[in-house]
Amino acid sequence: MISIEQLTKVYGHGAHATVVLDRLDFRVDAGEIFAVVGPSGAGKSTLAQCVNLLERPTSGSVLVNGENLSQLGERQLRAARRRIGTIFQSDGLYSRRTAAQNVALPLEYLGVTSAEANRRVAELLDRVGLSDRAGHYPHQLSGGQRQRVGIARALALRPLVLLSDEATSGLDPESTASIVSLLKELRNDLDLSILFITHEMDTVLQVADAVARLDKGHIVESGRIVDLLRDPASALGRALRPARPHAAPQQGETHWFLSYTSAVVPADWVLRLASELDTPVSVLGASIETVAGQTVGHASIGVRAVDPARLVAAAHQLGLDARPVFDRPDAAVPAISVDAAIPTAESSPALERVA
């Protein structure tokens, strides 16, 4: 388990001081994958360097299993770093060492005997599925294979916490998927806490249990992925959804956006909604999927003249949140102002405008 408490990093002094991280708080439990997303310049790499103790935080602490690692002296810090495995972007391998020699690095630094190191390296390479590539140099491996070597190296000293610093950035989708499933497998088998720092939203959806969005040094929003996806008012939930274009509503139809807000939405909700409202419901676009074993979904529908309050109530009965969409020629997804204007679906002044 790793927890970050009031973590602050300031570069420079006085008038030139820049606050890169501002009182961050979060916790990654054992067996959990926690993603931190954000645009470039949000402070992600500084956060990574504070977490793997390469940078000292200005204030606040990094605790691994309750022990504060951020206030140690240089020598103890070196030992403490061994408890956190770091996976770097795929260029983090030593070019003049084979895959096996790269994995052996942390063991070599620690002074492990070579017989023991060899045994451990073989075990690790097997773990990441690269036993047959032990003698290959980095340039002979694909991007995904190089990253597997990086993961094996991060695991060499049996850390409790794994920090993945843009580990899938720059990989093709197939390699990303294989790295993601390897990380999940390792999380399950070794009960690791994995902090997954990335700028790729779609990877977050594949890998993480929970996510925080970092922007200008602040965590602006965080939560469990499923909760965020089920919360129609969540900006982060919306950002996690791939923006897919959909068909425009027919003439005379009003345009609505529905979100699954509960785990028990019936699969035939379109039919049920239509019969409840006694009017045809056209599906303009939809995405329904399982994230971490839970069904989440979103749909754009067109409905012929109907009482908005009735539609909202009927949708609510089915475990769906319904919001009207005011179509602009350039807007296929619901405008942000709608969400801001509707705190809860039931009591919505904005609905009057549709009628």
Added chain:
Amino acid sequence: MSAPLSSLATGIPTALPISNNVPIPEIPALVFPALLDTLIMVGIVMVIVVLLGVPLGALVHNLAPGGLFENPALHQTISWIVSIGRSLPFLILMASIVPFTRFITGTNIGIAAAVVPMAIAGIAFFTRIVENSLRAVPHTLVRVARASGASPLQIIRTAQLSEALPAIIGGLTINTIAMIEYSAIAGTIGAGGIGYVAVTYGYQRFDNTVMLATIIILVATVASVQLLGDRLVRLATPHARDRQARRAKAMPVPA
């Protein structure tokens, strides 16, 4: 060496001024021991240069901003000293440190006396080469080493010097060749070696045959050093090694 001197001593112009020249059959006996002197001189210098230049280069690199022991003041100081060593033409450097050379070696002529200024110039040169090679190593590797629990010395050895080895060997080749050139300049203060022969016989006595012989030997020596250096660089670079193996066998990399 005694033969040409004795013919000079007689002072009688026997036939042509060409008779001052070393007879062709005697040239090997003149130039090959001189070549050996040069190789010994350059060899000693290069050992000193590597022993001191590598740590100095690594130190300068790591004292610079972003290095392992960031210290701008110390970095500036060492960098200045190195730059002074680099900026003096070798002939001037050699002449200006004669008292120092005499203090170290007890003499200011011969191989021992030449080694001192050559080593100073060579260390300054090699420090920059090492520093430059280390700068080209991706900084991520230092982060990898630190995150893996490496001590500063382990970082310098594995993440910096080892990764920069091909570039350092390439630089060492350039440096060795520069030292062969300096040894010729050192020849003018009686250091012996091929440069001395070229200057005293070829230049001062207009002995074109000796001059040509020394030129051929120097070109051959420099070319061999370059060839050896290039081969070592390839051996130290895994992907270059591959390419070579592929070309040799005309088959894909063995798994």
